[in-house]
Amino acid sequence: MTNNMINLNTVKNGWFSEICPMWPGVALSLEIMETLYSEKSRFQQIDLYQTRHHGKMLVLDGIIQLTEFDEFTYQEMMAHLPLFSHPDPKNILVIGGGDGGVLREIGRHPQVAKIDFCEIDEAVIAVSKEFLPSLACGYDDPRVKVHIGDGHAFVKNKINAYDVIIVDSSDPIGPGEALFKKSFYEGLKNALKPGGIIATQGESIFMHQDWVVTLAGITRELFLVQAYANICVPTYPGGNIGICMGSLGPELVRPARQISQILQDQLKYYTPQIHKAAFVLPHFVEKLLKE
Ligand code: SPD
Numbered sequence: 038m039t040n041n042m043i044n045l046n047t048v049k050n051g052w053f054s055e056i057c058p059m060w061p062g063v064a065l066s067l068e069i070m071e072t073l074y075s076e077k078s079r080f081q082q083i084d085l086y087q088t089r090h091h092g093k094m095l096v097l098d099g100i101i102q103l104t105e106f107d108e109f110t111y112q113e114m115m116a117h118l119p120l121f122s123h124p125d126p127k128n129i130l131v132i133g134g135g136d137g138g139v140l141r142e143i144g145r146h147p148q149v150a151k152i153d154f155c156e157i158d159e160a161v162i163a164v165s166k167e168f169l170p171s172l173a174c175g176y177d178d179p180r181v182k183v184h185i186g187d188g189h190a191f192v193k194n195k196i197n198a199y200d201v202i203i204v205d206s207s208d209p210i211g212p213g214e215a216l217f218k219k220s221f222y223e224g225l226k227n228a229l230k231p232g233g234i235i236a237t238q239g240e241s242i243f244m245h246q247d248w249v250v251t252l253a254g255i256t257r258e259l260f261l262v263q264a265y266a267n268i269c270v271p272t273y274p275g276g277n278i279g280i281c282m283g284s285l286g287p288e289l290v291r292p293a294r295q296i297s298q299i300l301q302d303q304l305k306y307y308t309p310q311i312h313k314a315a316f317v318l319p320h321f322v323e324k325l326l327k328e
Contacts, residue, residue: 047096047099048069048072048086051068051069052066052067052068052069053066053067053068053069053086053088053094053096054066055096055099055100055101055274056099057099057100057208057210057274059208059209059210059244059245059274060244060245060274060275063274065101065272065274067086067088067089067090067091067094067104067272068088068089068090069086069087069088069089070086070087070088070089071086071087072084072085072086072087073085073086073087073093073168074164074167074168076160078158078159078160078161079158079160080157080158080160080211080212081097081098081158081211081212082097082098082099083095083096083097083158083160083161083164084096084097084099085164085168085169088104088106090106091104091105091106091107091272092104092105092106093105093168093169094272095136095161095164095165095168095169097161097207097211098207098210098211100207100208100210101272101273102136102207103136103138103169103172103272104272105169105171106271106272107270107271107272108136108138108172109304109305109306110268110269110270110305110306111138111268111270111273111278112138112139112141112142112172113142113304113305113306113307114266114268114280114306114307114311114315115134115139115142115203115205115236115238115280116139116142116143116145116203117142117304117307117312118236118266118280118282118289118307118312118315119201119203119234119235119236119282119289120143120146120149120201121292121293121294121296121307121309121312122234122282122284122287122288122289122291122292122293122312123200123201123232123233123234123287123293124232124287124293124294125148125200126146126148126149126200126201126234127148127149127150127151127200128150128151128153128198128199128200128201128230129143129149129151129152129153129199129200129201129202129203130152130153130154130155130192130195130198130199130201130202130203130228131143131152131153131154131155131202131203131204131205132155132156132188132191132192132202132203132204132205132206132216133155133156133157133188133204133205133206133207133213133216133238134156134203134205134206135156135158135159135161135162135165136161136165136169136172136173137162137165137166137169137172137173137174137175137176138172138175139175139203139205140152140154140175140176140178140181141172141174141175142175143175143203144175144178144180144181145300145303145304146300149180150180151180151182152178152180152181152182153182153184153199154181154182154183154184155184155185155186155188155191156183156184156185156188157185157186157187157188157212158212159185162176162183187215188204188206188215188216188221189215189216189218189220189221189224192221192224192225192227192228193224195224195227195228196227196228197227197228197229197230197231198228198229198230199228199229199230199233200229200230200232200233200234201233201234201235201236202225202228202229202233202234202235202236203235203236203237204216204225204235204236204237204238205238206237206238207238208240209248216237217248217251217252219255219259222235222237222255222256222259222283223259225237225283226259226260226283226285229285231285231286232284232285232286232287233284233285233286234282234283234284234285234287234289235256235260235282235283235284236280236281236282237252237280237281237282238278238279238280238281239252239253239265239266239278239279239280239281240252240278240279241273241274241275241277241278241279242267242275242277242279242318242319242322242325243274243275243277244274244275245274246325249265249279249281249322249325249326250325250326250328252265252281253265253281253326256281256282256283259283260283260284260285261284261285261286262283262284262285262286262287262288262289263282263283263284263289264282264284264289264290264316265279265280265281265282265316265318265322265326266279266280266282266315266316267279267315267318267322268280268306268315280315289316290312290313290316291312291313292309292312292313295309296308296309
């Protein structure tokens with residue numbers, strides 16, 4: 038699927054509607070107070086809106102990436118599920134997620150020594166730094182090193198380098214497409230240190246079952262341990278999104294370490310209990326993933 042299939046004329050009568058062939062026949066609409074930014078970068082259309090009830094909203098190629106209202110659910114789980122599954126995460130790689138929200142969450146872990154961050158579209162970083170400071174504060178962490186470029190190419194050159202790799206991709210349309218291929222996952226595996234863990238954006242159990250099955254199949258084939266977590270994100274298609282995880286050793290469905298009270302007090306979604314609960318899937322998904 039290419040990004041010229043997306044309907045980009047998405048604001049009508051003051052309402053933004055997310056219309057996309059990946060979720061045919063349904064669209065989430067949010068009331069818009071103001072368009073704060075609207076430009077085409079080298080890679081995609083970038084829009085930043087002030088919504089009536091959901092704070093600012095970042096939209097890439099017509100698809101909602103985050104709203105200030107509910108972004109914490111996704112960013113916290115993308116970061117803390119893999120980091121708490123690993124007994125001693127020190128070297129981290131994040132691919133995609135130019136808004137900086139996942140970096141912000143990783144930065145809460147004091148034992149992390151180094152965070153490499155690879156994003157294809159520099160313009161998303163610039164827009165986030167200007168309009169989304171509560172997420173882009175992730176870049177202020179001195180452990181973060183930013184690399185602008187293609188994530189697929191970046192991991193190909195890395196062997197035995199990271200304890201945890203997080204892929205905060207957009208959907209498999211446009212620039213995010215390369216991050217849903219088996220060859221990319223092979224690169225992720227080679228880039229991990231022994232006992233390393235990956236966590237990737239795993240689409241929706243309601244809206245994208247083909248992708249969920251494909252991603253779970255790839256990780257099952259390549260990794261020693263595989264698991265799929267489901268989380269609530271009210272402004273994503275279906276109101277939910279998955280995190281597809283693979284591990285070269287540690288189990289994933291229970292935290293390997295205790296959370297400090299200081300860190301727990303900073304979070305709104307992640308707890309050790311929700312870590313375990315996120316991997317308990319509805320029966321139809323259990324069946325899908327067994328097939
Ligand atoms: N359907 C939208 C999926 C977007 C996932 N990435 C969002 C980036 C937030 N850091």
